[in-house]
Amino acid sequence: MSEVLANSPKGHIEVKNFSLAYETIEGAVQAVTDTQIHVRPGEFVSIVGPSGCGKSTLLNAVAGFLKPTTGVVTVDGERVNGPSAERGMVFQQYSLFPWKTVRENVEFGLKMRGMPRSQRERAARTLLGLAGLEAFEKHYPEKLSGGMKQRVGIVRALATGPKVLLLDEPFGALDAQTRVIMQQILTNMWQRLKISVLFVTHDIDEAIFLSDRVYCMTARPGSIKAEIPIPLERPRQQSMMMSSEFLALRRGLMSLIREESLKAMGGEINDLGMQGLNIELHGHSLADVI
Amino acid sequence: MSSPALVRQPEDSMPATALAEAGSAPAAIIRPSTPPSFATLGLRWYRLNRAGLRAAAIGVISLLAFLLVWHLLTTYRVVFFVRFTNVPSPLAVYDSFIKAIHDPKFLMHILLSCRRIFIGFSLAAIVGVPLGLIMGRFKLVHEVIFPVAEVLRPIPAIAWVPMAIMLWPTNEQSIVYITFLGSFFPILVNTLHGMSLVDPVLVRAAQCLGARERSIFREVYFPASLPHIFTGLTVGMGVAWVSLIAAEMISGQYGIGYFTWEAYSLVQYADIALGMIAIGVLGLGSSLLIRGAGQLVMPWRST
Numbered sequence: 001m002s003e004v005l006a007n008s009p010k011g012h013i014e015v016k017n018f019s020l021a022y023e024t025i026e027g028a029v030q031a032v033t034d035t036q037i038h039v040r041p042g043e044f045v046s047i048v049g050p051s052g053c054g055k056s057t058l059l060n061a062v063a064g065f066l067k068p069t070t071g072v073v074t075v076d077g078e079r080v081n082g083p084s085a086e087r088g089m090v091f092q093q094y095s096l097f098p099w100k101t102v103r104e105n106v107e108f109g110l111k112m113r114g115m116p117r118s119q120r121e122r123a124a125r126t127l128l129g130l131a132g133l134e135a136f137e138k139h140y141p142e143k144l145s146g147g148m149k150q151r152v153g154i155v156r157a158l159a160t161g162p163k164v165l166l167l168d169e170p171f172g173a174l175d176a177q178t179r180v181i182m183q184q185i186l187t188n189m190w191q192r193l194k195i196s197v198l199f200v201t202h203d204i205d206e207a208i209f210l211s212d213r214v215y216c217m218t219a220r221p222g223s224i225k226a227e228i229p230i231p232l233e234r235p236r237q238q239s240m241m242m243s244s245e246f247l248a249l250r251r252g253l254m255s256l257i258r259e260e261s262l263k264a265m266g267g268e269i270n271d272l273g274m275q276g277l278n279i280e281l282h283g284h285s286l287a288d289v290i
Numbered sequence: 291m292s293s294p295a296l297v298r299q300p301e302d303s304m305p306a307t308a309l310a311e312a313g314s315a316p317a318a319i320i321r322p323s324t325p326p327s328f329a330t331l332g333l334r335w336y337r338l339n340r341a342g343l344r345a346a347a348i349g350v351i352s353l354l355a356f357l358l359v360w361h362l363l364t365t366y367r368v369v370f371f372v373r374f375t376n377v378p379s380p381l382a383v384y385d386s387f388i389k390a391i392h393d394p395k396f397l398m399h400i401l402l403s404c405r406r407i408f409i410g411f412s413l414a415a416i417v418g419v420p421l422g423l424i425m426g427r428f429k430l431v432h433e434v435i436f437p438v439a440e441v442l443r444p445i446p447a448i449a450w451v452p453m454a455i456m457l458w459p460t461n462e463q464s465i466v467y468i469t470f471l472g473s474f475f476p477i478l479v480n481t482l483h484g485m486s487l488v489d490p491v492l493v494r495a496a497q498c499l500g501a502r503e504r505s506i507f508r509e510v511y512f513p514a515s516l517p518h519i520f521t522g523l524t525v526g527m528g529v530a531w532v533s534l535i536a537a538e539m540i541s542g543q544y545g546i547g548y549f550t551w552e553a554y555s556l557v558q559y560a561d562i563a564l565g566m567i568a569i570g571v572l573g574l575g576s577s578l579l580i581r582g583a584g585q586l587v588m589p590w591r592s593t
């Protein structure tokens with residue numbers, strides 16, 4: 001950890017006193033309230049939480065797409081005012097430009113920066129090579145599998161050398177096997193580039209497996225319910241997911257989220273007369289497991 | 291900045307699974323070293339194009355059947371609600387076709403119609419596409435122009451004929467104007483529609499990669515709207531022909547629409563059918579041209 005910090009002084013995300021309300025016809029919808037998070041330079045941090053709790057809202061504010069209603073978002077001390085190539089983003093819906101080939105997609109950020117064609121072609125080829133995609137550089141995205149599309153999406157976001165990488169459920173649409181491969185590729189690139197990563201997911205295993213730290217959010221209006229350090233050593237192996245340490249972390253996070261999900265669906269459950277199912281609310285307290 | 295640093299990274303630490311997955315695809319492309327014989331190539335081509343061949347064969351048969359029915363209806367001068375007494379037979383039309391292609395006047399009619407289409411349609415595209423793009427991007431332009439366009443749009447181009455004759459000094463100009471009007475609105479409306487459907491996530495993706503307003507317009511909005519722009523051009527081309535033929539029949543002196551109408555006045559029944567077929571072929575040809583252009587401009591959408 002200290003070595004990463006030494007090599008990479010950049011990418012320190014700070015979100016302070018953050019709240020965000022959407023203006024709608026029915027009035028303001030408070031999506032996120034009173035939230036503080038931070039990502040240290042070179043750190044991998046995940047955000048988990050029940051559906052609709054404001055994870056995407058928070059991430060989009062860090063990206064600069066949304067303005068906080070109160071509070072500030074800063075990266076390396078500079079206030080975020082709008083999207084920029086300093087903060088790379090990967091979207092769940094892949095969002096590759098269908099009219100550009102794989103290589104042109106990866107080149108896009110460099111082109112915007114004014115890099116000459118031959119130079120950016122070379123850079124894009126090298127980057128695609130690192131992700132095992134060199135054979136597909138001339139393909140259009142439509143022809144690629146979901147996993148490949150998302151690899152291109154990650155490579156494209158990294159091509160401009162951003163300080164931080166933001167990912168919003170990037171592997172949500174992938175099958176389990178591809179997911180595992182993608183997690184390894186992402187870890188790999190993150191370790192090489194030594195940038196900070198803010199990763200939104202609803203998959204608890206994924207969050208634990210990838211992260212240095214996990215934030216768990218409350219049901220809407222979302223705020224930080226708990227901050228859980230993941231002390232598992234790196235490099236992480238797939239086999240670690242069976243270790244008692246991993247399972248304990250998993251159990252702890254699971255019960256936190258279940259509690260919030262139930263709160264979010266509380267009304268519904270009562271309406272449906274499902275109290276009788278005896279859904280376990282407080283399996284383990286966090287103190288037990290950590 | 292940091293991408294050159296990336297370039298120097300060793301490749302050994304790639305996860306083995308990822309490399310295996312990536313490696314499997316190029317391997318599939320490698321073929322046995324002996325080149326396949328013509329027979330196998332032919333067979334393979336046949337297998338791949340079987341559906342297309344079938345459609346072509348059935349198409350030819352159905353066209354022949356159409357000609358046969360036409361032939362029978364006219365030789366027996368069938369009267370059954372509609373009267374085929376004066377309708378020319380396919381052979382008569384063929385005769386007048388042979389005569390016409392040696393007649394410079396007929397060719398001139400066709401050339402003139404094509405020229406009117408070319409000018410009117412090109413103007414419509416040159417004005418309609420950029421206007422649609424700008425209206426789609428800038429609210430104020432949209433708010434100013436849209437109401438006017440909505441009021442004028444339902445007026446069929448043919449209804450403009452008297453007004454066009456008053457507006458333009460020459461007959462030729464008023465016909466081109468009608469053609470322009472006919473194709474302008476479909477082009478404008480479809481371009482606008484394309485702009486409204488641009489995926490906002492793609493715009494965001496471009497913004498995070500450092501794209502500014504102008505680049506976003508050129509690199510995202512424009513290419514994203516192209517499929518709808520081409521829909522507009524195809525529809526516009528069809529309406530351009532409809533408007534042109536009507537205008538030529540009403541006020542023209544030349545052109546294939548005029549030729550067809552004149553044939554009726556001169557009781558040259560075979561020429562009526564010839565004119566109609568010529569119009570059909572020209573319309574088909576021009577929409578094929580647009581489709582071809584679309585495939586050239588949007589290679590990502592072919593196949």
Ligand SMILES: Nc1ncnc2c1ncn2[C@@H]1O[C@H](COP(=O)(O)OP(=O)(O)OP(=O)(O)O)[C@@H](O)[C@H]1O
Nearest residue numbers: 022024029031050051052053054055056057058220
């Ligand atoms: N544009 C909007 N206008 C009004 N309300 C919105 C808007 N976008 C999101 N919301 C609401 O704000 C809340 C938070 O949304 P957000 O998309 O951030 O949640 P999320 O945690 O990412 O959910 P999910 O897990 O489903 O992706 C939700 O309840 C949602 O209904």
Ligand SMILES: [Mg+2]
Nearest residue numbers: 055056057168
């Ligand atoms: Mg979300």
